[in-house]
Amino acid sequence: xxxxxxxxxxxxxxxxxxxxxxxxxxxxxxxxxxxxxxxxxxxxxxxxxxxxxxxxxxxxxxxxxxxxxxxxxxxxxxxxxxxxxxxxxxxxxxxxxxxxxxxxxxxxxxxxxxxxxxxxxxxxxxxxxxxxxxxxxxxxxxxxxx
Numbered sequence: 001x002x003x004x005x006x007x008x009x010x011x012x013x014x015x016x017x018x019x020x021x022x023x024x025x026x027x028x029x030x031x032x033x034x035x036x037x038x039x040x041x042x043x044x045x046x047x048x049x050x051x052x053x054x055x056x057x058x059x060x061x062x063x064x065x066x067x068x069x070x071x072x073x074x075x076x077x078x079x080x081x082x083x084x085x086x087x088x089x090x091x092x093x094x095x096x097x098x099x100x101x102x103x104x105x106x107x108x109x110x111x112x113x114x115x116x117x118x119x120x121x122x123x124x125x126x127x128x129x130x131x132x133x134x135x136x137x138x139x140x141x142x143x144x145x146x
Contacts, residue, residue, distance in 0.1 A: 018045035019138035021069045024056035024084050025049070025100070026077040030123070034071070034100070037127070042134035044069070053079020057087040068094060069137065071130075074101045074108065085115040096137055100130060 021044045025031040031049060038044035047067055050056035053076055060070060070088060074081035081099065088097050096118045101108065104122035112120050121130045 017138070018043050019069050019134055020045055020047045020067050021071060021134075022047055022056075022060060022063075022067045023049045024051075024053075024070065024072040024076065024081060026051040026073065026075075030073075034127075038131065038134055041131050043138050044134050050084075051077050053081070053083040056081075056084040060084070060088055065092070069096045069098065069134065071098050071100050074099060074103060082111070082115065085112065085117055089116045098130070098133065 019042065021038065023031055023035065023046060025034070035044075035046045035049075039046065048059055048063075050059055056070075056072065056076075060067065070084070072081040072084050081101070085097060085099070088095075091097070097116065099108075099112050099117055099120045100123055101120070102123045104120050104126070109120045119130075119133055121127070121133070
């Protein structure tokens with residue numbers, strides 16, 4: 001008796017398209033751990049990083065079609081993540097901006113909403129929610145840009 005080959009059915013999302021993600025975070029340890037976690041669990045591809053407001057704004061403005069998600073910390077080595085958020089108000093429909101901060105207070109969440117942020121996550125207890133967000137928006141954003 002011959003062994004039967006396993007039938008594998010791949011859906012329309014195979015192979016998975018990676019969520020092109022730009023990270024604005026000045027803490028190298030947090031940045032490296034976050035990139036590793038998101039690449040492993042959420043089909044995220046890090047396309048670049050910035051440690052300052054000016055570098056973040058410059059890259060995002062000069063690469064308008066090369067990212068799907070920007071993850072921005074509010075307190076940076078130079079400037080503020082709020083400046084990066086304000087610079088990204090005009091973006092493509094599939095592009096998402098989220099804040100990942102230790103200071104996700106109700107006031108900060110409200111200010112981020114005023115700047116057009118799609119979500120705010122607290123670094124101390126909402127990393128799983130960020131991973132879920134990336135999984136949820138990965139496929140949708142990839143289809144919109146194709």
